[in-house]
Amino acid sequence: xxxxxxxxxxxxxxxxxxxxxxxxxxxxxxxxxxxxxxxxxxxxxxxxxxxxxxxxxxxxxxxxxxxxxxxxxxxxxxxxxxxxxxxxxxxxxxxxxxxxxxxxxxxxxxxxxxxxxxxxxxxxxxxxxxxxxxxxxxxxxxxxxxxxxxxxxxxxxxxxxxxxxxxxxxxxxxxxxxxxxxxxxxxxxxxxxxxxxxxxxxxxxxxxxxxxxxxxxxxxxxxxxxxxxxxxxxxxxxxxxxxxxxxxxxxxxxxxxxxxxxxxxxxxxxxxxxxxxxxxxxxxxxxxxxxxxxxxxxxxxx
Amino acid sequence: xxxxxxxxxxxxxxxxxxxxxxxxxxxxxxxxxxxxxxxxxxxxxxxxxxxxxxxxxxxxxxxxxxxxxxxxxxxxxxxxxxxxxxxxxxxxxxxxxxxxxxxxxxxxxxxxxxxxxxxxxxxxxxxxxxxxxxxxxxxxxxxxxxxxxxxxxxxxxxxxxxxxxxxxxxxxxxxxxxxxxxxxxxxxxxxxxxxxxxxxxxxxxxxxxxxxxxxxxxxxxxxxxxxxxxxxxxxxxxxxxxxxxxxxxxxxxxxxxxxxxxxxxxxxxxxxxxxx
Numbered sequence: 210x211x212x213x214x215x216x217x218x219x220x221x222x223x224x225x226x227x228x229x230x231x232x233x234x235x236x237x238x239x240x241x242x243x244x245x246x247x248x249x250x251x252x253x254x255x256x257x258x259x260x261x262x263x264x265x266x267x268x269x270x271x272x273x274x275x276x277x278x279x280x281x282x283x284x285x286x287x288x289x290x291x292x293x294x295x296x297x298x299x300x301x302x303x304x305x306x307x308x309x310x311x312x313x314x315x316x317x318x319x320x321x322x323x324x325x326x327x328x329x330x331x332x333x334x335x336x337x338x339x340x341x342x343x344x345x346x347x348x349x350x351x352x353x354x355x356x357x358x359x360x361x362x363x364x365x366x367x368x369x370x371x372x373x374x375x376x377x378x379x380x381x382x383x384x385x386x387x388x389x390x391x392x393x394x395x396x397x398x399x400x401x402x403x404x405x406x407x408x409x410x411x412x413x414x415x416x417x418x419x420x421x422x423x424x425x426x427x428x429x430x431x432x433x434x435x436x437x438x439x440x441x442x443x444x445x446x447x448x449x450x451x452x453x454x455x456x457x458x459x460x461x462x463x464x465x466x467x468x469x470x471x472x473x474x475x476x477x478x479x480x481x482x483x484x485x486x487x488x489x490x491x492x493x494x495x496x497x498x499x500x501x502x503x504x505x506x507x508x509x510x511x
Numbered sequence: 512x513x514x515x516x517x518x519x520x521x522x523x524x525x526x527x528x529x530x531x532x533x534x535x536x537x538x539x540x541x542x543x544x545x546x547x548x549x550x551x552x553x554x555x556x557x558x559x560x561x562x563x564x565x566x567x568x569x570x571x572x573x574x575x576x577x578x579x580x581x582x583x584x585x586x587x588x589x590x591x592x593x594x595x596x597x598x599x600x601x602x603x604x605x606x607x608x609x610x611x612x613x614x615x616x617x618x619x620x621x622x623x624x625x626x627x628x629x630x631x632x633x634x635x636x637x638x639x640x641x642x643x644x645x646x647x648x649x650x651x652x653x654x655x656x657x658x659x660x661x662x663x664x665x666x667x668x669x670x671x672x673x674x675x676x677x678x679x680x681x682x683x684x685x686x687x688x689x690x691x692x693x694x695x696x697x698x699x700x701x702x703x704x705x706x707x708x709x710x711x712x713x714x715x716x717x718x719x720x721x722x723x724x725x726x727x728x729x730x731x732x733x734x735x736x737x738x739x740x741x742x743x744x745x746x747x748x749x750x751x752x753x754x755x756x757x758x759x760x761x762x763x764x765x766x767x768x769x770x771x772x773x774x775x776x777x778x779x780x781x782x783x784x785x786x787x
Contacts, residue, residue: 225690226611233602233661234617236594237624240636240658245627247635258638305529312522324770325530327777328537331769332762333719335740339758340536342744343543343556343751351539351556358557386532395781418518447628450721454741468722471630476726481634488630496626 245492252485262482269486280487283465286377287491290466291445293381294388295438301385302392302437307422309393310400311408323397326390334387338454341383345369370456373463380452380464387451392437399433400426435506439499446495467491540762544568544755551752567756574747575757579732580739581764584718587652587735591717592710594657595664599709602661603668604694608680624662632659633726640727651727652735656720660713667782671705672698711772711779718765736761 252269254262273280305326309319329337344352347368356365369379407425416424427434449468452458458469467487475484543551544567546560554560571577605611606618636655640646645654675698683697699706724738734742743757769776 222609223611226605226609229601229605229690230617233598233665236598236654236658237621237661239639240655241624241627241632241661242620244632244635244639248631251634301529304525308522308526312526314522314526322526322530323777324773325533327780328533328769330780331715331776332765333737333740334721335737335744336540336758336761337536338741339744339754340540342748343755344536344539346751349551349556349751354555354557386536390533391781394777398781443626447630449630450737453725454721454744468628468630472633472722472726475634485634488628488633492626492628492631495628499626 248485249489251481252489254482256481257479258481265482269482270490272483273486273490279462279465279470282462283467283470283487286464287446287448287466289377290381290384290448291442294384294445295441297381297385298388299392299434299437299441301389302394302396305389305393306396306400307426309397311418311421311426323394326393328390329387330390334450335454337383337387338451341379341386342370342455345379347371371460373460376456376460376464380455383451383455384448388441392441395433395437396430399430403429435502439502439506442502443495443499446491446498537762540755540758543752544759546752548750548752564752567753568760571743571753571757571760574753575743576731576734576739577736577757577760580734580736583649583733583739584736586649587656587720588714588717590649590653591656591660592713594653595660595713596706596710598657598661599664599668600694600699600706602665603672604690604698606665607669607672608677621662621665624659625666629659629722633722637726646727647730647733649733652720652724655723655727656717659723660716664709664713667709668702668705671702675701705782707775708779708782711776712782715776715780 251262253264253266255265255269256262305322308314309323312319314322344350345368347353347366350369352369353365353367356362367375369375403426407429408421411421411425447468448466449472452464452466453469453472456464458465458473462470468491471484471487471491474480474487539556542559543556545563545565547564547567550560550562550564602621606614632655637646640651640655645651679697679701680693683693688697719737720735721737721741724735725741728734728738731739731742740757740761744754747753747757
């Protein structure tokens, strides 16, 4: 059927395809693809944002990598952030989802819990930042008040976000608070798809609850698990909003991640070449990891 | 399975603890927004106010330009959603039902876009928009936001369109429908559930988008809700009750939408993972 048409107007048909694709493609090329490639070029130049770009080869990458403590801080923080986000909220989400789907809660209650767990995901990050900055505040914050009440006075005078030792932990807690609900919802949806008869059969065989979880539930949601892990990893690598709104990378540079480092270098110090080099390194790392993950996933299908 | 009493207690306590962990920050925002600064200073954060004070809300509303921020966010969201839906439908349609020269290359290039973080494009984008005289207009948010949604949206819609029976398209063509008619009258109604999910996903991402407007917008009159709220936060950080009131002003409309469309919103916001 189609072939007949193809022969009489191959060129015309290709033209129509391109015409229909043109708006989508143009937008993508102008605002995403070309800038993405330009960034690679900028990373090889010295440029203050105005005036000409001077070609400097790999020197931005050298500045970035060699003896640069800030880059290492950003790298370390990004890795910590990614590892924490890929484990703690995923574990909590798994626990929540298991309770919702397998905990034989009344249906309405389960729905209500899910609604609540997902709530932090819906509101803007800035709202979360306001609430948690207040909670952590050294003078007025409820957290230190609670610590004083329970008699842990020695910890109660810490400005949680102002102390280099605690700032990343404090930020990670906020991220756990935001992200768990997402994991919960995805896992719950997957768990509902698992054949109920498997559980019935297991019970006949005398399997305990934890047996059922490890042998039926967890294997049953493997696909969603991979997806959640990949998505979480992608989001974690490029995290910006929550850290910028809470600490702006501070105190000093102790909560720097790649995105903040690149933003500050690019837009506060006008070192656009260095900023571009930082972000190129981020993009490369993100691409390699997600490629590795999807490869593992494809293999896992057999 | 029979539930032992211990399991029941353990189940309910852990659910409640998790609910508490989620809700406490909201509770703190609520209580603090309804007291005066002096009251907070005197009684500490974990206490109920002597008297409920509503004045933080009008004060926050007057000091921040929230009506402007809401208007800007609405404009950006409406425009972005419209553009993304139309462009995703067009792109996914051509890439699902047609064979043409260079198709596979195009698909791989667009899919590469899913992996490009915003930082990778922000510097040249800033200068491109400056060159187009679009910097410090809402277009500087709408256009890149739309473009950045394209890879994911095309990927998503294509996934759904590929599941449609080919015969539907063929018969539409036999009946003499042209491409645009086939797309909008035959294909679009069939992928409506996916389209609704994409709409919600795009709307929420646009509404909450923070980094792009932070980079592109310097004028207060053009700030969107998250950026405006963040600016307000930095300006008035010592006045906690007023800040909490400002946060609540932002929460309330979103909460109403969420409570109205709960299941649809949850599905829409997790759409990527459900299809992937």
